[in-house]
Amino acid sequence: MQYLTKAALNLYDSAELTELATQAAIGRYLTIVTDLAAPSPLYVRLCEDGYLGWLNPKDVQHLERSQQGYSAPVLTEPEIRDRIGGAISFTHAAMAVPNHYLWGGTVAPNYDCSGLMQAAFASVGIRLPRDAYQQEGFVRPIKQDDLIPGDLVFFGSPEKAKHVGLYLGDNRYIHSSGKDIGLNGIGISELAVDGDRVSRNYYLQWRGAGRVVESYQPEGK
Numbered sequence: 001m002q003y004l005t006k007a008a009l010n011l012y013d014s015a016e017l018t019e020l021a022t023q024a025a026i027g028r029y030l031t032i033v034t035d036l037a038a039p040s041p042l043y044v045r046l047c048e049d050g051y052l053g054w055l056n057p058k059d060v061q062h063l064e065r066s067q068q069g070y071s072a073p074v075l076t077e078p079e080i081r082d083r084i085g086g087a088i089s090f091t092h093a094a095m096a097v098p099n100h101y102l103w104g105g106t107v108a109p110n111y112d113c114s115g116l117m118q119a120a121f122a123s124v125g126i127r128l129p130r131d132a133y134q135q136e137g138f139v140r141p142i143k144q145d146d147l148i149p150g151d152l153v154f155f156g157s158p159e160k161a162k163h164v165g166l167y168l169g170d171n172r173y174i175h176s177s178g179k180d181i182g183l184n185g186i187g188i189s190e191l192a193v194d195g196d197r198v199s200r201n202y203y204l205q206w207r208g209a210g211r212v213v214e215s216y217q218p219e220g221k
Helices: 057-062 077-095 113-122 132-138 197-203
Strands: 002-005 009-012 020-024 029-032 042-046 052-055 063-065 140-142 152-156 161-169 172-177 185-190 206-211
Touching (some): 057 063, 077 161, 077 172, 113 172, 132 206, 185 197
Antiparallel strands (some): 002 029, 009 052, 161 172
């Protein structure tokens, strides 16, 4: 049985409900993995990206049964390109309101890096997987010299992508970055080792870039 969210909901990384794993915006689909009748945290799976998390049982009131269930959009690469401008506009609008970096955030106004990317593309009907490393594995790899607006840029360790931004052109990208080496919110940085502090911090962790050429299809779809 699939359910629709009637309110924005927090999903946690454990049954203790202390650390945020992700969020579900209004209109997301989810399935309940554990017993719905149990008066304890519920283990759920978001249908659009397959992400798992724990839901406070008090939030069951914000779910309604879905009659049809989730149907993943199927888009061609030209259809994706036609929508990229809307995703870019979403990130600029998100930056224009007060916000701060929120680990696990995918709902306005506070996002983490991959949550902002996921929300921006979802706003124009394109689905991405949840985390930065998953998004890196999903996109078509491209060279830095081939970047065009709407491509994703990735940073992290040699082993794994840990940060993602949306390329804007002119060697700039928009991203939601944390407190330690970032802006504690949404801002624009440069792909340059001689740029400002935040730009330098991330460019030293450069991994590569990729282009969204399809909408994510969860396993089993």
